[in-house]
Amino acid sequence: MISSVDPFLPRTRIAYFSMEIAIRPEMHTYSGGLGVLAGDTARSCADLDLPVVFVTLASREGYLRQEIDSDGYQVDLPDPWDLAEWAMPLDAAVAVRIEGRPVWIRPWLHVVTCPTGHTVPVLLLDTRLEQNDPSDRAITDRLYGGDEVYRLKQEIVLGIGGERLLHALGFEVETYHLNEGHAALLAAALLRRHPRPADRPREGALRYDAEPVRERCVFTTHTPVEAGHDRFSYDDAVRLLGDFIESDQLKLMAGEDRLNMTRLALNLSGYINGVATRHAQTARQMFPGYSIRAVTNGVHVPTWAHPAFARLFEAVAPDWGHDPEQLAAADQLPDDAVSTAHAEAKRDLLAEVQGLTGIAMAPDLPVIAFARRMTGYKRPDLLFADIERLRAINRAHPFQLVMAGKAHPRDNPGKALVHEVHAHMRRLVGEIPMAFLPNYDLTLAKVLAAGADIWLNTPVPPMEASGTSGMKAALNGVLNLSVLDGWWIEACIEGVTGWAIGRDDGKHDDDAVNLYETLEEKILPLYHDDRGRWTWMMKQAISKIGPRFNSQRMMRRYASEAYLR
Numbered sequence: 001m002i003s004s005v006d007p008f009l010p011r012t013r014i015a016y017f018s019m020e021i022a023i024r025p026e027m028h029t030y031s032g033g034l035g036v037l038a039g040d041t042a043r044s045c046a047d048l049d050l051p052v053v054f055v056t057l058a059s060r061e062g063y064l065r066q067e068i069d070s071d072g073y074q075v076d077l078p079d080p081w082d083l084a085e086w087a088m089p090l091d092a093a094v095a096v097r098i099e100g101r102p103v104w105i106r107p108w109l110h111v112v113t114c115p116t117g118h119t120v121p122v123l124l125l126d127t128r129l130e131q132n133d134p135s136d137r138a139i140t141d142r143l144y145g146g147d148e149v150y151r152l153k154q155e156i157v158l159g160i161g162g163e164r165l166l167h168a169l170g171f172e173v174e175t176y177h178l179n180e181g182h183a184a185l186l187a188a189a190l191l192r193r194h195p196r197p198a199d200r201p202r203e204g205a206l207r208y209d210a211e212p213v214r215e216r217c218v219f220t221t222h223t224p225v226e227a228g229h230d231r232f233s234y235d236d237a238v239r240l241l242g243d244f245i246e247s248d249q250l251k252l253m254a255g256e257d258r259l260n261m262t263r264l265a266l267n268l269s270g271y272i273n274g275v276a277t278r279h280a281q282t283a284r285q286m287f288p289g290y291s292i293r294a295v296t297n298g299v300h301v302p303t304w305a306h307p308a309f310a311r312l313f314e315a316v317a318p319d320w321g322h323d324p325e326q327l328a329a330a331d332q333l334p335d336d337a338v339s340t341a342h343a344e345a346k347r348d349l350l351a352e353v354q355g356l357t358g359i360a361m362a363p364d365l366p367v368i369a370f371a372r373r374m375t376g377y378k379r380p381d382l383l384f385a386d387i388e389r390l391r392a393i394n395r396a397h398p399f400q401l402v403m404a405g406k407a408h409p410r411d412n413p414g415k416a417l418v419h420e421v422h423a424h425m426r427r428l429v430g431e432i433p434m435a436f437l438p439n440y441d442l443t444l445a446k447v448l449a450a451g452a453d454i455w456l457n458t459p460v461p462p463m464e465a466s467g468t469s470g471m472k473a474a475l476n477g478v479l480n481l482s483v484l485d486g487w488w489i490e491a492c493i494e495g496v497t498g499w500a501i502g503r504d505d506g507k508h509d510d511d512a513v514n515l516y517e518t519l520e521e522k523i524l525p526l527y528h529d530d531r532g533r534w535t536w537m538m539k540q541a542i543s544k545i546g547p548r549f550n551s552q553r554m555m556r557r558y559a560s561e562a563y564l565r
């Protein structure tokens with residue numbers, strides 16, 4: 001096991017900062033899509049031998065372990081994990097001042113290794129040290145935990161502390177990649193090193209030279225939802241940061257009223273991108289005046305392909321794991337081989353459903369899966385908009401439903417949706433086989449994305465930035481049924497790679513009606529009556545989506561367009 005960063009120092013030139021990262025199921029350092037993307041990014045960086053170091057928080061208590069009580073309500077529990085089992089403590093520490101106190105930060109090292117032996121380091125920042133005031137030891141414990149002040153402390157540790165630690169460890173970083181705005185204070189730390197000459201005008205002007213910082217910073221924004229952009233009061237910022245940087249200068253870059261971390265990152269980054277073509281368009285409307293490019297997200301193909309499909313891919317694309325573009329040949333796979341591989345993945349899913357819920361599902365009936373964060377704009381209740389219509393569809397074309405997803409601990413409307421979904425399921429007991437799988441995580445995601453027949457996605461456009469879960473499903477021949485938002489606008493070929501809910505016209509009042517019509521008239525009859533065409537579509541989904549929507553392609557674009565500019 002690599003126990004120091006020394007092997008990485010001579011070549012590492014890029015630092016990727018993310019509040020969360022999904023490296024493996026046993027490490028509870030992620031909450032959802034942002035972290036899963038960061039984990040896939042790390043795996044592809046190892047595959048491509050890119051000179052990147054990843055920086056995140058230790059998150060010893062995890063994000064949230066979800067249980068569902070007897071009434072269908074979400075119960076929030078800590079989700080601790082053993083940091084020492086999966087990472088090595090490094091003999092280094094730096095301090096940042098928070099509320100005038102030194103807060104010491106120690107890094108732990110986890111190394112991601114790809115099948116060819118290439119590696120990338122992941123540094124997990126930890127404040128649970130005896131040297132720290134008891135109130136500061138828990139800063140890095142709970143991912144997205146606590147109140148605004150706790151969150152700002154975490155972002156100080158990630159951005160300012162992470163940058164200092166890289167320097168202390170000996171990394172010579174040329175490019176910093178900010179995965180969302182959580183690490184924006186890193187750019188402010190770099191800015192402090194570039195004061196303008198004293199004879200420059202000072203009143204109302206930036207007293208630092210931002211251009212050298214912009215040359216080194218890349219910013220990926222992920223959320224088109226206003227509430228998703230971190231904002232903090234300047235009173236709290238001044239109290240926590242002290243004289244780290246003058247408040248009038250911070251306001252020039254991060255907004256006059258509140259410390260907007262997205263705005264700070266936008267103003268101090270020379271390369272800015274959204275995570276899908278449509279999302280970049282939305283971001284340009286949200287933040288006019290900035291040049292925002294589009295790099296559509298991708299998924300790490302070897303991680304998300306079910307073993308049965310991985311074996312199939314070897315026959316037509318021997319280097320598919322390293323070079324997913326080769327999956328274009330998947331449309332040449334024999335139909336019976338594809339059906340057999342899917343049956344194996346589906347058996348795994350149905351076994352998981354029965355093991356977790358006691359509900360036995362039939363292998364010959366289609367499984368519709370809905371698995372994502374439970375919050376209002378995702379509309380997990382859309383399928384239940386007309387219960388009688390749903391019953392009628394099932395009588396004509398029987399189907400099954402599996403759902404999963406966590407609501408943020410402070411998202412009470414999201415928690416209400418979890419309860420509402422369970423109430424609908426209870427109303428349909430004995431009619432439509434339905435199950436809700438608690439504590440949706442990496443392990444469940446792999447089983448669900450591979451074993452379902454139909455992957456349902458119903459957000460209110462344009463609030464879906466990208467949405468990578470559907471890409472994972474498509475790799476396994478699972479057909480997407482989604483509104484035209486995020487990545488699906490780029491991937492949907494109606495009746496070939498999957499189906500759209502509604503149209504790309506900005507009108508969504510009829511989405512439930514369109515969802516029912518598509519299920520009743522197109523999807524379910526095709527599954528029951530024309531399995532040859534269904535299997536053909538599975539192969540089209542793999543061969544058209546897999547080669548394009550993967551993290552190898554995504555990282556090659558970042559390397560050539562963002563890192564080497």
